[in-house]
Amino acid sequence: MTTMTEGSVREFKMPDVGEGLTEAEILKWYVQPGDKVTDGQVVCEVETAKAAVELPIPYDGVVRALHFPEGTTVDVGTAIIAVDVAGGAPAAQEPQPQAPVAEEPQRTEEPQQAEPAGSGRQPVLVGYGVATSSTKRRPRKTAPATPEPAAAAVQAELNGHGHAEVVEDRPRPLAKPPVRKLAKDLGVDLAAVVPTGPDGIITREDVHAAAAPQQVTEPVTEPVTEAPAAAPAPAAPASYDLARETRIPVKGVRKATAAAMVGSAFTAPHVTEFVTVDVTRTMKLVEELKQDKEFAGRRVNPLLLIAKALLVAIRRNPDINASWDEAAQEIVVKHYVNLGIAAATPRGLIVPNIKDAHAKTLPELSDALSELVATAREGKTSPAAMQGGTVTITNVGVFGVDTGTPILNPGESAILAVGAIKLQPWVHKGKVKPRHVTTLALSFDHRLVDGELGSKVLADVAAILEQPKRLLTWA
Known part of the structure; x- marks a missing residue:
């Protein structure tokens, strides 16, 4: 999204990197005024309410101004960087943006979050570190006909009228x-x-x-x-x-997650059921698959078979894979499964999903899970990867937790929590033996999933993990 200013300077605007997002936070600038840029070069990283995304510039030129410092939340459609596409000489010591003097006009929503004047880059979410920028926030336009100070300075220089002076304004109160x-x-x-x-x-x-x-x-x-x-x-x-x-x-992914969880908890009537199951045979199958040449170089773990078990259970009980349409007062049954996997990241909890997981073979599902986890750890999960989920798995067992009562993702009707798999004394064939045991918890939306349907799904998942040969006979 760009706009042409007078002369050869173009303003690159904050694009909508998701579906209907209204703002994004600038996490890091990769360029500075005076740097040359080329078409497709990544100039900054931004974080939306869904994910971190790198933004490429759509043309060649020389950077004239960065309109906002790192850590600033900016409206979609607001210019964030000015580039001289004529490739002129770099601007000398261009003044940094300053905070406005007066209050902005009353708006329904104020997407920008101010930072303390002169404080530089403040710590944001865990994992990003602290940058050393000392820039301040750029003033907002108060009237369409009045150019902003930094833009006026650049334009005056380009027009040969000398360097315009940017007036120091008093910092805007933070609220x-x-x-x-x-x-x-x-x-x-x-x-x-x-x-x-x-x-x-x-x-x-x-x-x-x-x-x-x-x-x-x-x-x-x-x-x-x-x-x-x-x-x-x-x-x-x-x-x-x-x-x-x-x-x-609290902003970005953490803010969106908090809002979504509150909305889900107080909108959908949750019911959670539990079952403890002997998964010794599943653990043996995991070890056998690791030696199978079909899975050479692929990651095989219990989560892979748990995901496959849930997909089979959904095939046997398709009404669990649905959503509630409040406006139309309808239950929408999905004929596809976009399987969400809850992932803890430095930015907070995210739930990317595997598109059309129901149609994947076990090796394909393994590849998809590995890619999903790797992308989430790198903080590169795209907004599209977190949209359209139909059912979710959250593996609390990796933290040594036995079970929990998971909260539904908005728009979904069920979420399966998997507890830690531990050796426990278990009655097997009439004798007490050490067996691998875990507890599963299924939360579901009681508006469209009754106790019978929820119980059938949970029982099917448990039966498959107890006797994994059912992956063949039931599929």
Whole structure:
């Protein structure tokens, strides 16, 4: 997504790298002003609510300006980098973007998150480290006809009118959109509020404290007939012991996961059932497959056979593979299985899925699982890979956990949790012997999956893992 400015400078805009995403955070810039770029060259890495994605530039030229520093969340459609496609000389010491003086016009949603002025790159999610950029946030346009300072400087230079001066503006107070709205409703100037939140962020309590000399509560729509009682003096700002607390911003994948889990937990009525099963024969089959030439170079583990067992169980009980259409008041049964695998990453929990897993052979399923896990570990899972899932497996056993009550992914009707596989005393053929045992937990949406259907699916998975030859007889 680009737009042509006057002369030879083009502005590359933040694209929609997913389906309907509205914003993305700039994680890392790979270029700086003055660098030459070529068509298809990756210039930055961004993180959406779904995944981290590298953005290539669509033309050749010289970088004139980076409009936002690392760590800034930017609207889709907002220009993020200016490139001189004529390939002119690099701009000398181009001024860095500054924060705006005045409050932005009231918007329904404010996708950009401010950072403390002059603080440079702040730590984001685990795994990215800390960059050393000292740039500040670029001012937002207040009117279409008024060019931004950095763009005006570049354009003046290109037009031969000399280097335009960028006026230093005072830093914009840091506050989240709901806090800004509260301040506006209470008539509080955020610039005069003492922040107590992490990294200098203004909280709702700070706004109320600043408003206390004027009013005690938030404004009401009905007229007040009596004068308000005298308000107490503002409370002293809360303090945080940085040596005893660590505060991590919730954004990107973590923010999306939290919202999705809350939405799922309070929308779909969850039911969870459990079964403990002897999987000794499955563990033996895993070792045999590792020696099979068909699986040479392929990863074979219990999860592979558990995934295949669930796919067979779904084939025998297809109504479990469905979703609830609230608007149409319909149950939508899927004739395909996009099998989600929950993966813990430094950015948070993600659930990429294997498309059309039902149609894959066991070796093909092994390849797909290996690719899914490797991509997730590298942080390169695409938004498309996490869309369209129909049923999910979460393997809590890798953490030594026996079982759990998993929460459904939004839009899905079932999720299978697999506990740790341990040697336990088990009655086998009338005698107590050490056997490999695990506990399975199946959560399902009780609006469209009743107890009979959920029980049949869980029982089928357990039966296959106990007697894996059923993969042949039932398939």
